[in-house]
Amino acid sequence: MKVSLNRIEFINQYPPFALLNTGDTKSVFNKRKAHLYIHLPFCRHKCGYCFFKSFERHDREFIDNYLLALKQEIDLQSEESLVRSRVFKSLYFGGGTPTLLDCDQLDEIIRYVLDKFEFTQDFELCVEANPDSESLTYEKLKLLKDLGTRRISFGVQSFNDEILRLNGRNNTTAVFLEKYEVARKLGFEIINIDLMSGLFGETPENWKRTIDQLLHLRPDNVAFYKLECYYNTDLFKRIRRQHESLPLITNDQEISLIRSAYDRLQDEGNYVPVNCFIFMSSPDKVHVHRKGIWQGEEMLGLGLSAHSCFNGHLYQNISAMNEYCRVLRLGRLPIQRAYHYTTEDEISMVMVYGIKNLRINRGMFKYKFGVDILDVYGKKLEEMLRHEYVSIDDKELSVNRKYYIFADDIAHEFFLPRYQNLMLAHHLRN
Numbered sequence: 001m002k003v004s005l006n007r008i009e010f011i012n013q014y015p016p017f018a019l020l021n022t023g024d025t026k027s028v029f030n031k032r033k034a035h036l037y038i039h040l041p042f043c044r045h046k047c048g049y050c051f052f053k054s055f056e057r058h059d060r061e062f063i064d065n066y067l068l069a070l071k072q073e074i075d076l077q078s079e080e081s082l083v084r085s086r087v088f089k090s091l092y093f094g095g096g097t098p099t100l101l102d103c104d105q106l107d108e109i110i111r112y113v114l115d116k117f118e119f120t121q122d123f124e125l126c127v128e129a130n131p132d133s134e135s136l137t138y139e140k141l142k143l144l145k146d147l148g149t150r151r152i153s154f155g156v157q158s159f160n161d162e163i164l165r166l167n168g169r170n171n172t173t174a175v176f177l178e179k180y181e182v183a184r185k186l187g188f189e190i191i192n193i194d195l196m197s198g199l200f201g202e203t204p205e206n207w208k209r210t211i212d213q214l215l216h217l218r219p220d221n222v223a224f225y226k227l228e229c230y231y232n233t234d235l236f237k238r239i240r241r242q243h244e245s246l247p248l249i250t251n252d253q254e255i256s257l258i259r260s261a262y263d264r265l266q267d268e269g270n271y272v273p274v275n276c277f278i279f280m281s282s283p284d285k286v287h288v289h290r291k292g293i294w295q296g297e298e299m300l301g302l303g304l305s306a307h308s309c310f311n312g313h314l315y316q317n318i319s320a321m322n323e324y325c326r327v328l329r330l331g332r333l334p335i336q337r338a339y340h341y342t343t344e345d346e347i348s349m350v351m352v353y354g355i356k357n358l359r360i361n362r363g364m365f366k367y368k369f370g371v372d373i374l375d376v377y378g379k380k381l382e383e384m385l386r387h388e389y390v391s392i393d394d395k396e397l398s399v400n401r402k403y404y405i406f407a408d409d410i411a412h413e414f415f416l417p418r419y420q421n422l423m424l425a426h427h428l429r430n
Helices: 023-027 060-078 103-116 138-146 161-166 173-186 204-217 234-240 251-267 288-294 321-329 343-356 362-369 373-386 401-412
Strands: 032-040 086-095 119-129 151-157 190-197 221-226 278-280 298-302 307-310 313-317 335-340 359-361 390-392 396-399
Touching: 032 103, 032 288, 060 103, 060 298, 060 321, 086 103, 086 288, 086 298, 103 138, 119 138, 119 288, 138 173, 151 173, 151 221, 173 190, 190 204, 190 251, 204 251, 221 251, 251 278, 251 401, 288 298, 288 343, 343 359, 343 362, 343 401, 359 362, 362 373, 373 390, 396 401
Parallel strands: 032 086, 032 298, 086 119, 119 151, 151 190, 190 221
Antiparallel strands: 221 278, 298 307, 307 313, 313 335, 359 396, 390 396
């Protein structure tokens, strides 16, 4: 292409000033929306498959000392100018077991967070809850409801007590059903149930009973997690012991079970898939926190070992309790490691999370990156269309229903080459 070399115009501003309009003046100082996560790393009993940072210790002094350090981190972050320029759409308390805290401890930390940060008028407060008889009392559930908790998430995993025991869980189905009924009567807007596929000891007969029970209860949200036996878990140590044989079902068996669950929820229960592992009973029950993060919105994570995706960075807090507390006593943020996203990363992230969300808006992609999705991934998508993994029209790219359960496999194809082998290592099924 020949360039016209005539020095006619000096470029002073790009894009040109002629683009300025009166309509966009309303958004000049709008605060960017984000999400807030608080980690409470305490468990009465650590599940055999759990690889998250948590302690099988929950004495009052230990928790109080942690909450003191956590409030120091909250103070520091709430004064950061970048944080003050955000308004939060969700507040998520995870763990560990947040409901292990006493009522006064929960009340204090939730109110403290609500006082220190700015939230949207319709923000979603979500709390993870372990359905046990000792810590999840009526008083605690009522407190959470009174504090404005919209979404309570029960870690159920299975409705079979023997399978729960085999996988290192200490809750029972009877106690869960009791707590579920209390939560319903208290009027929580969204009740979520977490289930796990591929647990040790799982059978087709038991899995069918599990889905029967699920459809009978009809929670507002259902999340399906696959048991993955990571190397830092108690279950992996048990597998390594030569004298102990655990009945870990094969990959093909797990695929068959999870496919039947997805089909039954959609066909019998009229559930709507939110993404590749969460279903909602109606469109107004969407999980604001998870949906937002997987649509590229920022998340600020606070607490021991918490990670954040914030201000163009992925970063993680210190994982050692003593060091976390020591750094905060010195008045410093406890950030241990970080990575600054590149534009390549951002394009890849939209694809990976978009596939996990089961759809990618082509207009959004072009607005964000200035090119159409086919301009970047045309050859790869041509192959996926040929295999019918996905469909594409003028508006969006979508994962075909048959392949919802394989969304992670499809998304992996959009990893940057240098990231292909950087995922957490775990024991593979046959």
